[in-house]
Amino acid sequence: MAMPTLSSIFYLAIIITSMAVARPASAQLSVSFYAKTCPSVFTTVRAAVRSAINREARMGASIIRLFFHDCFVNGCDGGILLDDTGSFVGEKTAGPNANSARGFGVIDNIKTQVDKACGGTVVSCADILAIAARDSVVELGGPTYSIPVGRRDARTASKDSANSDLPGPSEDLDSITKKFSNKGFTLREMVALSGAHTVGFARCQLFRQRLYNETNIDATLATSLKANCAATAGSTDGNLAALDSQSPNRFGNNYYQGLMNNKGLLHSDQVLFNGGSADSIVKTYSNDMSAFNTDFGNAMVKMGNLSPLTGTAGEVRLDCKKVN
Incomplete structure (x- = not known):
């Protein structure tokens, strides 16, 4: 019988260690958690997400x-979905979320549909958001x-944790890496999760500083952006x-290819590829879509835990x- 190689033993040790680390956070989470109480939850959320998109x-x-933004603040607990009240301050008005985080009405609508499908309030808002995020990716x-x-x-x-824990659009690589590390993510996982910026948009005020003051930005892209984003604050x-x-x-994986050509929109994007x-x-991700997909999916599961x-x-x- 062939003896195991040193590399295979090392790889096995990594897997065992990772399982030991991950188990406490996700011990009571299960794909089949709603199998008896609401077996249609996944199909209901998927249909609602498809309709919204x-x-x-x-x-x-x-x-x-x-x-x-929910998971990075006190864990994946639906905290970001709570409205402010006279006696309660939520996370919606924190700097990274104010006039920026959106989709609350979609989650409310999915919640209504799920409760109807379940015949009552069975599925948490935190779970609905986690499932909806996965379905959005798909x-x-x-x-x-x-x-x-x-x-x-x-x-x-x-609100305070939202302001302190969430990475900002003007942060440097060391700062972003530390914020992810504080949540248990490796550098590779951080770069994989940043790939979510392969979709979506950002407001002019979040990239103006980079657009008008940084030199490592593609000239053609900069010219195009300046037509829609003035150098000074305003309209x-x-x-x-x-x-x-x-x-x-x-x-x-076009996002990563863009970074290699200085086409990162935000400062926090381009620092991922800037000699660091x-x-x-x-x-790796710019050349290997499969590697990106695998790492992104695994990192999203880890974030959900x-x-x-x-x-x-x-x-x-x-x-x-x-x-309630």
Whole structure:
């Protein structure tokens, strides 16, 4: 019998270690969690997501971003969905979310459809958002991956944590890497998750500084962007530009190819390929769509396992906008 090689032993050790690390966060999440209580949840969410994207192609990217902004703040608990009240401050008005995070009405609509299909309030808003994000990736042409469910909804939220934990559009590579590392993500996983910017748009005010003050931006792209984004704050602040100018509504690895040609829209995009530690990973994904798809799917599952509320913690909201 052939003896195992040193590399195979090392690889096995990595798998075992990863499983040991991941198990506590996702111990009570399961793909079959709703098999008896609401077996149609996945098909119901998928149909609703497809309908929403058919109405507005941009919505898919918005839902993916909403999921990310939920999970990065106190875990995947639906906290971002809560409205402010006279006695409660949620996360919607935090800097990274105000006038930016969108898709709340779509999630509310999906919640209504799911509750109807289940015959009652069974599925949490946090789970609906996680499933909807996966389905958005698939509908836009990206990879599919399994979604363990069983999350419950938080009764609290944290505007301060949203302001401090979420990466910003003007941050440098070291800062972004640290924020992802604080959540347990490797550099490679961070670069893979950044590939979500293969779809979606950003407002002029978020890329103006890069557009008019940085030199590592493709000249043709810069000229095109300046036509819709003035050098000073004002009426063009809300004008949109595609994060990936080649395919803003189609999931793929064009984002990484664009970075290699200085076509990153945001400063935080282009720092992934600017002579730093992430360059080699960007090159890999730009040349290997399969590697990107696999790593992205795995990283999204890992993100969905960030500190979920399970068991009797939290609640299953009747209305995603407010606690019961």
